[in-house]
Amino acid sequence: MLYLVGLGLGDAADITVKGLQVVRKCSRVYLEAYTSMLTVGKEALEEFYGKELTLAERDLVEQEADEILKDAKETDVAFLVVGDPFGATTHSDLLLRAVRAGIPYQVVHNASIxxxxxxxxxxxxxxxxxxxxxxxxxxxxxxxxxxxxxxxxxxxxxxxxxxxxxxxxxxxxxxxxxxxxxxxxxxxxxxxxxxxxxxxxxxxxxxxxxxxxxxxxxxxxxxxxxxxxxxxxxxxxxxxxxxxxxxxxxxxxxxxxxxxxxxxxxxxxxxxxxxxxxxxxxxxxxxxx
Amino acid sequence: MLYLVGLGLGDAADITVKGLQVVRKCSRVYLEAYTSMLTVGKEALEEFYGKELTLAERDLVEQEADEILKDAKETDVAFLVVGDPFGATTHSDLLLRAVRAGIPYQVVHNASIxxxxxxxxxxxxxxxxxxxxxxxxxxxxxxxxxxxxxxxxxxxxxxxxxxxxxxxxxxxxxxxxxxxxxxxxxxxxxxxxxxxxxxxxxxxxxxxxxxxxxxxxxxxxxxxxxxxxxxxxxxxxxxxxxxxxxxxxxxxxxxxxxxxxxxxxxxxxxxxxxxxxxxxxxxxxxxxx
CATH class of the missing domain: 3.30.950.10 (Tetrapyrrole methylase, C-terminal domain)
Incomplete structure (x- = not known):
């Protein structure tokens, strides 16, 4: 399963309870880091979530989406986005790639600007x-x-x-x-x-x-x-x-x-x-x- | 303090971690129940939050806002809104009343339609x-x-x-x-x-x-x-x-x-x-x- 999880706008505690449950159960968690940012960095999020995060920069998401989606049919992968997951077109693109690869997906919404x-x-x-x-x-x-x-x-x-x-x-x-x-x-x-x-x-x-x-x-x-x-x-x-x-x-x-x-x-x-x-x-x- | 807390759109677990922390520490918690609704009812929210909720119907919010804001200078009061707190004008009205009464306020955002x-x-x-x-x-x-x-x-x-x-x-x-x-x-x-x-x-x-x-x-x-x-x-x-x-x-x-x-x-x-x-x-x- 691919989870697209919105992180909201402020700090680590702005994730939803549902979103946090998802993050904690996933085997790989990516943090999208080029369309927006929170007031706290990757380390603060890792500590709060109790999970290691991989920074997903523009290159990775646009050119190596396959790496993010690798084995997501069998395991749970989360892609974390500041705000709501549908704030940027690149995230729709990732979702479409998942669908085409037969990977089920789920969205956890949050506040955005x-x-x-x-x-x-x-x-x-x-x-x-x-x-x-x-x-x-x-x-x-x-x-x-x-x-x-x-x-x-x-x-x-x-x-x-x-x-x-x-x-x-x-x-x-x-x-x-x-x-x-x-x-x-x-x-x-x-x-x-x-x-x-x-x-x-x-x-x-x-x-x-x-x-x-x-x-x-x-x-x-x-x-x-x-x-x-x-x-x-x-x-x-x-x-x-x-x-x-x-x-x-x-x-x-x-x-x-x-x-x-x-x-x-x-x-x-x-x-x-x-x-x-x-x-x-x-x-x-x-x-x- | 008056807290305006967005509940998001789906069920009880769509509240943010920050929002849940607020709800649990407040002495009175109102649930706005006339501009929208979640897929679960008041009882499911009460169980998930571990807190008793007072249903705030249109009458209460528009005509008895003073009751909601009563002693909110000294104690913490939360007003829960499906979606984001700024989805409806009546919530701006409550916030303005709080400001005029010298009550500090804080907003916890969430996803809305x-x-x-x-x-x-x-x-x-x-x-x-x-x-x-x-x-x-x-x-x-x-x-x-x-x-x-x-x-x-x-x-x-x-x-x-x-x-x-x-x-x-x-x-x-x-x-x-x-x-x-x-x-x-x-x-x-x-x-x-x-x-x-x-x-x-x-x-x-x-x-x-x-x-x-x-x-x-x-x-x-x-x-x-x-x-x-x-x-x-x-x-x-x-x-x-x-x-x-x-x-x-x-x-x-x-x-x-x-x-x-x-x-x-x-x-x-x-x-x-x-x-x-x-x-x-x-x-x-x-x-x-």
């Missing part, structure tokens, strides 16, 4: 399409995510922005030379994301276009969601661009049309300009208390 | 706005959810349809007479939801409008997600309208534009007409294997 972000106070059913904000390079500065935010906003919907992370990436030079030397990991912060968004606002204004978003657009930054040192901040984009929420992972939500209850929730984590704007939103909504 | 639905094989970041399909009555047959599905579909996005449930509802007659007599619980099935959708298709065709969806629109029905007897079915709307996935809860996903990997995942649970349509989708996508 896609639903836990509701704790920021914005209602999940008022979210539109989720977008990914990627690290820009000198020559590659895509804006497609920005247009999706505008589409959501036009429909009154909030947008969850997943922020880029680079783990075990090679520089172009090392990649071309075939050298397995990896760059230090990088995680996009809410301030970096807000800065990129404001750069697009500026660019579109210079072109004479209505940028749709402004320095005053309300957003919510979330850091280390579900961990004991979780941080949350309601801010304008301008405020967010200089906001330090500490260690990764960060996520950013761009607010759409606000319901009075959402305004009240956002107030819990707002300061300065953001509060002024929330008061204005509230004044515009007659049913607001 | 909003993220676990990814197991149907459709990628979560290709979902648009979530909609609720409500039970129609003789005189009230709203179609607003249908237009949101069309908007999502036009943008190539999938739509998660949350299906109505009626727990401890009074008939209009008993409500008006002030009689606390409750109707038997009702849970919308995927076949009922598909039937309502097809009714709208028919109505719009009769008006001479393009209904946007057809009998052949691909959808995925999910029943008892996360439980050991979970059922999943890829079907056309026509197939789904006569598909029996058994006991509640059910959810329905209307597919948008399909990625080849999504087609492969949907095939795992498809039969007959749905397979033909998936093959056609695949033929139209040159990168499909």
């Amino acid at each position: 896609m639903n836990a972000v509701g704790c920021c106070g914005l209602q999940l059913y008022n979210f539109g399409e989720t977008v990914s904000v990627v690290f820009w390079t000198e020559s590659w500065r895509p804006e497609s995510f920005y247009d999706k935010i505008l589409q959501n906003k036009a429909a009154g919907l909030h947008t969850l922005c997943l922020l880029d992370l680079k783990v075990k990436e090679q520089s172009l030079e090392n990649l071309m030379r075939g050298k397995k030397i990896y760059e230090p990991p990088r995680f996009m912060s809410v301030s970096q994301a807000a800065t990129q968004l404001l750069e697009i606002v500026r660019r579109r204004r210079e072109r004479g276009d209505d940028p749709g978003l402004t320095e005053d657009t309300l957003c919510v930054g979330v850091a280390r969601l579900g961990a004991s040192d979780q941080e949350m901040r309601t801010a304008t984009l301008a405020q967010m661009s200089s906001c330090d929420l500490g260690a990764p992972l960060h996520s950013l939500v761009i607010a759409g049309r606000l319901h009075p209850l959402e305004v009240d929730m956002l107030r819990l984590h707002a300061r300065g300009d953001a509060l002024t704007h929330l008061d204005r939103e509230c004044a515009a909504a007659p049913e607001c208390d | 909003m993220n676990a639905v990814g197991c149907c094989g459709l990628q979560l970041y290709n979902f648009g706005e979530t909609v609720s399909v409500v039970f129609w009555t003789e005189s009230w047959r709203p179609e607003s959810f249908y237009d949101k599905i069309l908007q999502n579909k036009a943008a190539g996005l999938h739509t998660l349809c949350l299906l109505d449930l009626k727990v401890k509802e009074q008939s209009l007659e008993n409500l008006m007479r002030g009689k606390k007599i409750y109707e038997p619980p009702r849970f919308m099935s995927v076949s009922q939801a598909a039937t309502q959708l097809l009714e709208i298709v028919r109505r719009r065709r009769e008006r001479g409008d393009d209904p946007g969806l057809t009998e052949d629109t691909l959808c995925v029905g999910v029943a008892r997600l996360g439980a050991s007897d979970q059922e999943m079915r890829t079907a056309t709307l026509a197939q789904m309208s006569s598909c029996d996935l058994g006991a509640p809860l059910h959810s329905l996903v209307i597919a948008g534009r399909l990625h080849p990997l999504e087609v492969d995942m949907l095939r795992l649970h498809a039969r007959g007409d749905a397979l033909t349509h998936l093959d056609r989708e695949c033929a139209a996508a040159p990168e499909c294997d």
Whole structure:
């Protein structure tokens, strides 16, 4: 049996009781280590689970899936994923390979950023399409995510922005030379994301276009969601661009049309300009208390 | 301290280790019992948690929140919610009341339908706005959810349809007479939801409008997600309208534009007409294997 087990978002204790039972009975346990991360490392998980873990890096999962699935018809193998197992396409790929090899599978779900972000106070059913904000390079500065935010906003919907992370990436030079030397990991912060968004606002204004978003657009930054040192901040984009929420992972939500209850929730984590704007939103909504 | 604890989706063992630690140390534990349900009842949870639970019905949470929060400054109180705690607005309301009363709070997240639905094989970041399909009555047959599905579909996005449930509802007659007599619980099935959708298709065709969806629109029905007897079915709307996935809860996903990997995942649970349509989708996508 192949078990795909979600680990949730915070630390070792965020695994479900069902998930822990699975981990403890499996003969091999892989920890997926490139699409996300917990606030604790492999060693802390091994101690908590009472089980040795094999780090499954991108290479292993995408190129050597057969090794992970080896003899999984006869023995139990677990593949652990931060958040929920269906957060990334590579995990669907692993599942399909298992099915084709006649290996039965079972999924143990858990919280992921896609639903836990509701704790920021914005209602999940008022979210539109989720977008990914990627690290820009000198020559590659895509804006497609920005247009999706505008589409959501036009429909009154909030947008969850997943922020880029680079783990075990090679520089172009090392990649071309075939050298397995990896760059230090990088995680996009809410301030970096807000800065990129404001750069697009500026660019579109210079072109004479209505940028749709402004320095005053309300957003919510979330850091280390579900961990004991979780941080949350309601801010304008301008405020967010200089906001330090500490260690990764960060996520950013761009607010759409606000319901009075959402305004009240956002107030819990707002300061300065953001509060002024929330008061204005509230004044515009007659049913607001 | 007020703890809002998500229970996940399947049975008692879907609580997280952190959540179980919280439940065991609290002096009062409430189980929210009107926005969703697990496949096991209160007694099974009490036995698994080793703790007595108080059922919190809609009346209690909305009208007597003060009773739930009573002395929560000095003692630990847990409020258990199926799925993740931020699935329903009433839980935000409870949290805001706690904050106003100076009661600290903590959230223990878990899987909810909003993220676990990814197991149907459709990628979560290709979902648009979530909609609720409500039970129609003789005189009230709203179609607003249908237009949101069309908007999502036009943008190539999938739509998660949350299906109505009626727990401890009074008939209009008993409500008006002030009689606390409750109707038997009702849970919308995927076949009922598909039937309502097809009714709208028919109505719009009769008006001479393009209904946007057809009998052949691909959808995925999910029943008892996360439980050991979970059922999943890829079907056309026509197939789904006569598909029996058994006991509640059910959810329905209307597919948008399909990625080849999504087609492969949907095939795992498809039969007959749905397979033909998936093959056609695949033929139209040159990168499909």
